[in-house]
Amino acid sequence: MTILQPFSKLLKTIEPLWKIHFEPRVPAEELAKSRTAGSIPSFGFFFLLTLASIIATLGLITNSSAVIIGAMIVAPLMNPILSLSFATATGNWALFLRSGLTIVLGSFLAMGVAFLVTVLSPWDVVGSELLSRTRPTMLDLGIAIAAGAAGAFSLTRMSIASSIAGVAIAVALVPPLCVVGIGLAGGSAMTGVFGNFYVTNLDVAGGASLLFLANLIGITISACLVFVLQSYGSLRKALKSLALGLLVALMLSRPLGTSLHEFAVDNRVQLELHGLHRDGRFRDVNLIHRVDTKLVNGVAYVNIFGAANEEFIEDQKNIDNLDQRIFNAIQPMGVHTMHIAIRIAPIEIFEYRNTSSSYSYQP
Known part of the structure; x- marks a missing residue:
């Protein structure tokens, strides 16, 4: 009796019961028809995408996450991307080209709508919802x-077909395209607001373009593999297209990896600032609005935006200690040189206590 025999007997006992819970797959012919319909650049597709782009752009301008989520649900851009994946898995080049054309036309439409809405809007201030889509990392991929x-x-299980809306929310497709349009319309005149600070010269369009490409490549590759693993198509037919997709993903991995490294350094700096504030040495630093880090060949450019009372700002030792403490924290993360810019807005704190009245509670 081998060590695996008890597990084999247990598996045979459970298997008949478990098979009950496996839903039947959607027939290949039916899935092919739905993917063909999803690839067509129809009037309904462009109409819904236009409305979704308007909603997303206005949501980004007003910094409303609820409105942006609504735009994700309305946007039909996920359909041709999944059709592209299905075409890759099955080797259907007519479907592949039609899906690709629909994606390209839809992308330019979303950017154009966002550009037009931004030009017509009296707005050039960037909020957190827009900024969060300008620095993609490997986590987004x-x-x-x-x-x-x-x-x-x-798409392969009728019982869970409704979950496609949740997928559209999980991965942002239209909002990054709208950010690109907003960035092209606003240019370098756009201003980011962080608490009491205003920052200009933001690279809005470039970062959002990278996010959309990462989403497009990630969805296409993984969806294609899921189709192949369920016998919709074959790996042999999908091999060339998958190899091209993996090559593009490899090209994107460098900027995404750099952004992830910057994200990790940002978090380490914020953790250090929180620790300094908590242990009392920098208790007078009342609020850190934002930490922004750029890494270039091991050189960290750290920008800290915060607020503190005037006594803290006037004492140069406080800033010097903060500088050294942060460098010591991020040096083990591959940083050999740090250039830090600390922008602290002076504030005055008023403390009010009501001593004229007393209150008591008796149950």
Whole structure:
């Protein structure tokens, strides 16, 4: 009796019961028809995408996450991307070209609508919702890979087909395109607001373009693999297109990896600032609005925006100690040189206590 025999017997006992919970797959012919319909650049597709782009752009301008989520649900851009994945898995080049054309036309439409709405709006101030889509990392690529797999799998099971809306929310497609349009319309005149600070010369369009490409590649590759693993198509037919997709993903991995490193350094700096504030040495630093880090060949350019009382600002030792403490914290993360810019707005704190009245509570 081998060590695996008890596990084999247990598996045979459970298998008949477990098979009950496996839903039947959608027939290949039916899935092919739905993917063909999803790839067509129809009037309905462009109409819904136009409305979704308007909603997303206005949501980004007003910094409303609820409005942006609504735009994600309305936007039909996920359909041709999943059709592109299905075409890759099955080797259907007519479907591949039609899906690709629909994605390209839809992308330019979303950017154009956002550009027009921004030009017509008396607005040039960037909020947190827009800024969060300008610095993608490898984490965003991971989200796109998981979302693409979930989207493809939901198409193959009738009982969970409704979950495709959740997939559209999980991975942002239209909002990054709208950010690109907003960035092209606003240019370098756009201003980011962080508490009491205003920052200009923001690279809005470039970062958002990278986010959209990462989402597109991640969804396409993972969805294609899910289709192949369920015998919709074959790996042999999908190999060339998958190789091209993996090559693009590899090209994107460098800027995404750099952004992830910057994200990690940002978090380490914020953690250090929180620790300094908590242990009392920098208790007079009342609020850190933002930490922004750029890494270039091991050189960290750290920008800290915060607020403190005037006594703290006037004492140069406080700033020097803060400088050294932060460098010591991020040096083990591959940083050999640090250039730090600390912008602290002076504030005055008034403390009010009501001593004229006393209150008591008796149950």
